Amino acid sequence: MIGLWSLPLLFALPLALGILSLLAAPAWRPRLIFIGLPLMAAASLDTLAGLVTAGPQVYRLGDWIAPLGINLVVDGLAVGMILMTTLVTGLCALYARVYLRNHPTSTSFFWPLLWFLWTGMNGIWLAEDIFNLYVGLEVMGLAAVGMVALRATPPALAAAMRYLLAALLGSLAYLLGVALLYSAYGTLSMAGLQEAATSNATTQVALALIIVGLLLKTALFPLHAWLPPAHGGALTPVSALLSALVIKASFYILLRMWLMLGPEVTPDFTAGLLGVLGAGAVFYGGWMAWRQHHLKQLVAYSTVAQVGYLFLFFPLVTNTGPEAARLAWDGTLMMLFAHALAKAALFLSAGNLILAVGSPQISHLIGISRFRPMSLFSFGLAGVSLMGLPPSGGFTGKWLLLHSALLSGQWWWLIVLFLGGLLSAAYIFKVFRMSFREGPQIDRSVTPPLTLDVVALLLAASAILIGLTAHVPLHWLRLGMAFGAV
């Protein structure tokens, strides 16, 4: 049995640390990460080692049988998400420890919420049944809402409220879909549903409810309205966590649902429709990002755009032949991982720039390149990946998607990839143009602590690195999936 000790720890440990940090005195709460992060990293790496040595499998929690106990799935995708979560959350926690010194009122609840968020995310990556996915979504969602509200200013509270209402509506739609699926097939397990499900009205209504609920939570255009205020208005490490990881959780469920039921059950146009909505998101998000005047709002709208690329997966994987489907899978996951790393880096370096000039306005960045070259360098490296320039992860992902589109004869998605890249370049260079301009605005800047710059640079560098070594993660991510055979 693989990962005997590490697998339950992946969500038991952050849960315990969350409760512990609630009990601890506020001064001690940040220090818990020095115990927690190494343990989480060890547990994640042990899970990877288990996957490598023993291959993908299902782990029975406490050895209880399925409807009574909880099954955890350990395949390439789940382990990949766990490792990425550990990397991004760990770095964001190191960033937050320094960053939050300037926000003493917000710190006391950031740390418990961070651990609860981690619990929910790891629960989602590992869940094998559709009800535990719901529980994970709620644990993660409520922690995320709390984190958005941390700033406690009226705009932050309004953003948190809007986020919460959208999340609740999405969860209920998802839960109603789960209720219908269970009553129709008498099982909650993904593998069981895949075997049992047939294309009938109940399944279609259930899947439609699930898909719409998850689209709302993933903030796919035109259901994205809650995202920019929540992600753009939160504290910087919170923005990074939400955009990099939380948004991916509902997409991850959608991905698994689609591979489990989608093509057999849904009408033919569904996959195309999801692709068109994704294309709409790429254009609208890119356009709105370019029009923003606040740096973090720009980065938040960039998330709306980047989420759109992920949805090209559905038309490219449905009824397109094994080779095109495998390329679409590789490309989408590469986009997902590259975006997670690059967006976290972009938010953190944007936060550093804002700290340096003391203003969230893009127009106040004039001349900052002379004072904060390192923050700007991280911003640029992350931007390279978002624009999809080689050799970044974003480039590799787009390249794979492009090949998949050509192979399946759906050339029109190339327009989305190409114009989307141009729009990303437009909004990234908007920031750069301002920062390289010489102006009278500032003649000095505040120097943020070195840790903040180093963390942002590490994340940005990993977004590039994942593109250079793409074949390694992609090989592991295919483990346990139908795409592994090719």
Add this chain to the structure above:
Amino acid sequence: MSGAISGYLVFAWSGVLLFGLGLFGFIAHRHIVRRLLAFNIMGSGVFLVLVGLAQDGRGVDPVPHAMVITGIVVAVASTALALVVFRRWYRASGRTDLPEDT
């Protein structure tokens, strides 16, 4: 499941009706507390669907009950969090609704 609408389907359809009513209230109302009440009505609808559809003569099935209990816990927690955020928002802005999107 064929023939006349049997007893268990009455519960399920009531659940669907409650879900629809709640959804309408959730969209139609601006006052945040009303929207939270609507959310709770939607939640009750889902729970009724869960336990209603489980009574179709397959014998006693504890799984939907476990799911409903978990669902109630989640709904209570979400409502509590929403009320806390609402109180802070009301105290900070004096409004009971959210500002329109810009």
